[in-house]
Every structure is written in C-alpha cells, then in structure tokens.
Amino acid sequence: MLDFPAWKNWSIWLTVLVCFLLAVPNALTPSQIAMIPDGLPKSQLPLGLDLRGGSHLMLEATANEVEKAKLEGLEDTVRSELRVAEGGAIAVSDLSINRGQLSFAVGDVTRVDQAVAILNKVTAPLGVGAAREVSVSRGSLPGQIILQPTAAGISAAVDGAMAQAVEVIRKRIDELGTREPTIVRQGKTRIVVQVPGLQDPEALKALLGKTAKLEFKLVDAAADPEEVAQGRAPPGSQILPVQQGGQVVVKRRAIITGDQLVDSQVSTDQNGAPAVSFRFDSTGGRRFAQATTENVGKPFAIILDGMVISAPNINEPILGGSGVISGSYTVETANELAILLRSGKLPVELKVVEERTVGPDLGADSIRAGAIASIVAVLAVSLLMILTYGRFGVYAVVALFINIIMILGIMSAAGFTLTLPGIAGMVLTIGAAVDANVLVNERIREEQRKGRGVIASVEVGFREATRTIWDANSLNIIVAIIMFLFGSGPIKGFAVVLSIGIATSVFTAVTLVRWMVARWLTSARPATLDI
Secondary structure, three states: OOOOOHHHHHHHHHHHHHHHHHHHHHHOOHHHHHOOOOOOOOOOOOEOHHHHOEEEEEEEEOHHHHHHHHHHHHHHHHHHHHHOOOOOOOOEEEEEEEOOEEEEEEOOHHHHHHHHHHHHHHOOOOOOOOOOOEEEEEOOOOOEEEEEEOHHHHHHHHHHHHHHHHHHHHHHHHHOOOOOOEEEEEOOOEEEEEEEOOOOHHHHHHHHOOOOOEEEEEEOOOOOHHHHHOOOOOOOEEEEEEOOOOEEEEEOOOOEEHHHEEEEEEEEOOOOOEEEEEEEOHHHHHHHHHHHHHOOOOEEEEEEOOEEEEOOEOOOOOOOOEEEEEOOOOHHHHHHHHHHHHHOOOOOOEEEEEEEEEOHHHHHHHHHHHHHHHHHHHHHHHHHHHHHHOHHHHHHHHHHHHHHHHHHHHHHHHOOOEOHHHHHHHHHHHHHHOHHHHHHHHHHHHHHHOOOOHHHHHHHHHHHHHHHHHHHHHHHHHHHHHHHHHOOHHHHHHHHHHHHHHHHHHHHHHHHHHHHHHHHHHHHOOOOOOO
C-alpha cells in the first residue's frame, strides 16, 4: 500500500499539474488570457445566471400549432405522391384542413383505393412495431379521403418540433454574440432560456417570440369578395392580414419557403430605406425561378409569420435566386429580421410564460457570499484537522486545497456552468473531502492501540479504510447522478459540482495523502506516530 513505483508517482503529479493548468485561467484577466500561447488551456469557468446576472425566459408551445404544421406537411405529401402515381397522376380537389383533419376528393372514384394505398404506404411507420402516426380513411362523401394525425403522431411531432426549436433558439442567441446561454427543455412543451450578462429581456423576447416563417404564395385573384368579407376562403386558399392594413386571399400551398434560404443581410431598397436582402440555395433558386416564370403577370404574397408584408406582381421571371424584402423597417428591425431568417424558422410558435431578470449587483453579492462561505469552511476544516491529527491533518489540508483546484480545473475544461447551488455543492464538498482522511486517521489510531508498529498501522489503516471510503462515495455518486438526471437547472448545478468533488476528493484524500505519508515514512522513518 505504501510502495509507489515511478510510473505511479508521475501519473499522480501529472494529473495534479494538468488540473492546475486548467484552473489557472480563472485567476487571470482577459488581457492576460490573450497572452497565453496557443495549445495551453484558456477556458474560464462560466458563471450562471444567478452569479453573473442576465435574463431568464420560459417558453411554451401548444400541441395545436404542431398538429397544424403536420397537416400542412401532409398536404404537400398528398399532392406530390398522387401526382406521380402509377398509371398517371390522380387528380384531387377540395383539399382543405378542418378540425384536425386533412380532407380531399379524388376526381376519379375508381382510383380511390389506389390513392388510399399510396398514402398508407408513405405514412407508414419506419420502425418495426412502431405506432402509425397518420390514419388514412375514406370519407362519407363519394371519392373523399381523410388524413388525421394519431395521438402517437402528434406526440412524435411535438418532440421533433421542440428539439428543432432548441437548436433554432441557440442559433439566434449566438447571433447576438452572447456567451454561454443555457437552453434546455423542461417537460414536453416548454423550453427554459437563460442568457447570462444580457440585461434586456425585451430584446430577447422579441428575438425568440417570432417564428420567422417566411413563405411566398400566389394570390388567389379568383376568390369571391363577398365570401372573403364573411371570412370564408375557397378550398385550397386562406385569408391572411396585410401589414399595411386589410386582408388578402392566398393559395394555401407555398411556392417556396424560407427553408431554402442560405443568407440574409441588412440592405436598402430602391428608395434607400432599410430592407433585408435574401438569397436562396441552388434548389430554392431554381424553384423560385420556375414559379415566377410560370406565373408572370400574377401577384404573389411575401408572408412572414402569417402576415403579408407585400404582394407585388411578377412582372418578369426572377432568375437570380435572390430578392429584397422592403417595408417600414429601421436599421434595428431590419437587422433583427435578418438574424431571424438566417437562423431559420421555429417549427412551432413559442409564447413567454415566465420571465425574470437578475441584476449584476445581485450576482456579485452571491459570488461574494459564496466566496466568504467557502473561505470560512476551508479555514474551519483546516484548523480542526490540524489540531486533531497534527502532521496527518496538514497532509489532509494540502489535499483539500489541491482538491478545490482540481474541481475548478475539471469544470473549466468541461465547460460546466458554476451556479449558486454549485457553490453550495463546493462548500459541502470541502467538508466531505476530509471525511476520508478522518476514516483513515482513526483506523490508524485503532491499529496503534492494538499494538501494531508504525508501518503496519499505516498500511492496515489505509487498506481497511479505503474499502469503506469507496463504498460510501459510490453511493454518493449514485445519488448525485440521479439528481442530475431528474433534477431541474439549480439541482443539476449542485449535482455536477458534488459529483466532481466526490471523485476528486477520493483521489486527493486516498491516493495523494497516502503518497505524502509514504514519502515521509520512507525519509524520516519515525519510531512512533503522533496522530
């Protein structure tokens, strides 16, 4: 137990050195960090919202919006699949969405069964034994077919939409240049967003509260104005409000969407006013060129989040794959729209259900209080250990300081965020870190009372106490992992620090202290132990 070969000596102190180098940037200023050569650690421990201050939002989606989006996707599936049906295209009419269902009529009633078979095939679940996500059935009218998402389909759509929404939100916040945002799902339809250092929640709400769904749709010039005035649109069309006032009827099916955008930037229109220029990818550019070529002379609507921004006429084919969105924009609002379009549309509308702002002064107070608590804990534990165990207490204190450095280094390298509960976990770790030393020291005392010699007492003390230490800390690690997996933000922060602290304390209290004791016994060869 007290024999340390060269490779073990090197591995122990190399581990300590690496953790020390990882922790050093936390004590440096930004200018000093910039002077560190490339290849050496530069990451600092990011501070959470409660320590640094910033904005907190909780966003919520509604399953109805996800269901609506899924039905709109099914509309495109119906058109595309039946257009290429075996034996020729299957003509459809009266295609509409109502009460969570997509219904349409097949022109040739003899091909209804073929249409149902095609749609059953394309909407079949991918996995073996997976539940069907869309039900396809014949309606009560001749030639009518009805598609309706099942409960499993809606659940899968919600899960996919929320996962995509998290990534879109992350892209939008990254465009602001903010650092270390926390974006996590909470429950099935909620997302928590925390942006340390951002003191303007309104700007964050404006950025995240918009879906940024850009669509180009043909205007339905054949719609009956009297029907439209009563809020009824022809089948396959919809009524949308216009930004400048009024409303317009457009085809429900978009000729192209913002999904094909590759870039958007602030520019100016022909009058020099702020505008947003956009550019499609090659596929989107071809579709845009084809659509404008086939509909020269017809009006089309540029729609953002269900609002018609403008509805110009297509005077000639637009072949360049780019365009300009103009309107009543300022430089700030144009830049915001460009960010929204670059980061992509949200798959579902999100509403703010909770918001709060933590000021930097409150965060500084929390850091100060946490630092005082940590210092008091270290001093109290150190004094008690030295007074109780003498030299062995000094070894425990040295290991305690190295343990704190290792925790900071590992958290900095892994990018874990330090929160106020995390500081509480660190203070708890300080007290728990010396538990292992107490067990070892008391076992050594017990072996001395049995009459064993110095070396034998130390060897047996470390060997027997180590078993208990491993058992106790294994249970603590299991509890910390459960807290991390099932807890929310503050609980997770506490669990992370606790887990790392448990692992490093076992290393420092058992391995490192045992090395120091072995070196002292080898060099001093004491006849008795004062412990």
